[in-house]
Amino acid sequence: MAESKDNYSGGDKILSSDLNQTNKNANDGGGFRDDIDAGETINGATTPVPVYQDSADDELYKCDANDNTKLNFIGFAISNSTDGNPIDFQGEGIVRGFSGLTAGAKYYVQDTAGTIGTTPGTKTILVGFAISATELLIIPQDKKTHFGSVAHNSAGTTGVTTGFRPRFVLGVGTVGQSFGYSDGSNNYCLSGFGSGVNPAVAGYIAYYNNGAGSIWAITANNFTETGFDSVASVSGAPPSPITVYYLAIA
16 A cells, blocks of 8 residues: 655645545634534525434434534534435635525524524524625534523522533622612622532532521532533521522533
């Protein structure tokens, strides 16, 4: 077998093996793949389709902002395929082939599976920024954020779906009219953060103490690939509900 050559000069013939390897390296570095199967019928040749990879079969499926199992956007399918057959996929960089995009606008996964739009769907899944009417720059998964709120009326756990595994959750809580550190009447509503780097690590994202033994303590815990739990503990009889506004960061 001929050895790969890396010192070509003008007039030399290029080995097909070297050219194929160069193309493979360029495609892998730019997020292009053609060796992943579709898990359903996907038509991405005319308009790229936002997809996720199912851990059960490693195949690609259309993202859906209204389905908690279909939120983990990893890139776009850019060819047509059917269940069990290879499909062209792009996971980073500039994706071409759209029409009617608004340059400079953010685009999100929609509640209609496999579509994107300028307003978030039921869950906020940012996929990228349009740089022209036909081109979109993908936002990498590790740059994702999700903003929302969760209310607690009593002690307990409420699951929060973000569509990705948060590394950090920043929060601030409100009780009645108090917001921030104090409302001037010894009512405290502190901001804080939780960390999802280690699933065992939990941190306060909000804390309330009226100075007389009535306490709300809210932690972010049980981090998963699609969100986290907001866990409320109570002492005494604090006013309710406590509403926590959070920012989850991948």
